[in-house]
Every structure is written in structure tokens, then in C-alpha cells.
Amino acid sequence: MKERKSDMERACKEMRLGVAVDVEKCNGCRTCELVCSLHLSGMFDPYSSAIRIVRPDVHGPISSEIRDGCDLCSGLSIPYCVEFCPTDAVFLTRVP
Ligand code: SF4
Ligand code: SF4
Secondary structure, X not given: OHHHHHHHXXXXXXXXXXXXXXXXXXXXXXXXXXXXXXXXXXXXXXXXXXXXXXXXXXOOOOEEEEOOOOOOOOOOOOOHHHHHOXXXXXXXXXXX
């Protein structure tokens, strides 16, 4: 299992993968922020999250940001934000 995880980490680095949000699918629940903060800081603290979901008003458009602190959930086979997004809005993608 450990070998599979390190294989995936290596593949992610070689392919320059990152996470991204399909804002058309996102419902603004911010679960991704909570689980990301749990991974990065050990606490449910959206301020520690590397993924940010921004919705200035309840009916307004949603935007997202992936910050430098994202380590693609090193050590996990599926990044938390991908695994726990209820609408499958977060996905792995190639980065330039
Ligand atoms: S968990 Fe998914 S639906 Fe919820 S805010 Fe994050 S991207 Fe949007
Ligand atoms: S991949 Fe992991 S560290 Fe990166 S934004 Fe998603 S939950 Fe946070």
C-alpha cells in the first residue's frame, strides 16, 4: 500500500498534477476547505486550508483558489478535497 502511495506521489510530480475546482458543479459548501485544513494542520480550520472557495454573496458566482501550501495530500492515495467533495467538483488536472 505504501508503495502504491509513493508511486502516485511520484506520478503526480512527474506529470505536474494539481487540483482544480469546476465552479459550475460547486455548491459552495466549503467541505473541501475543512478537510484540507484537517490534512495540513490537524484541525478543522478553513484559514489553514490550501483550497479556498469564495462566494461574496449567497446567490453570487463562486470562485476558487489553490494556494502554494497544497501538497496534493502527500501520503494519501486520493486527495481529501477530491474524495470528500459531495458534487465531484474538485478534480486532478495537469498544471502548466
Ligand atoms: S467541497 Fe466541493 S461543492 Fe463543496 S465548496 Fe468544495 S468544491 Fe464546492
Ligand atoms: S490536494 Fe490536499 S492539500 Fe491540496 S488543496 Fe486538496 S486537500 Fe488541500
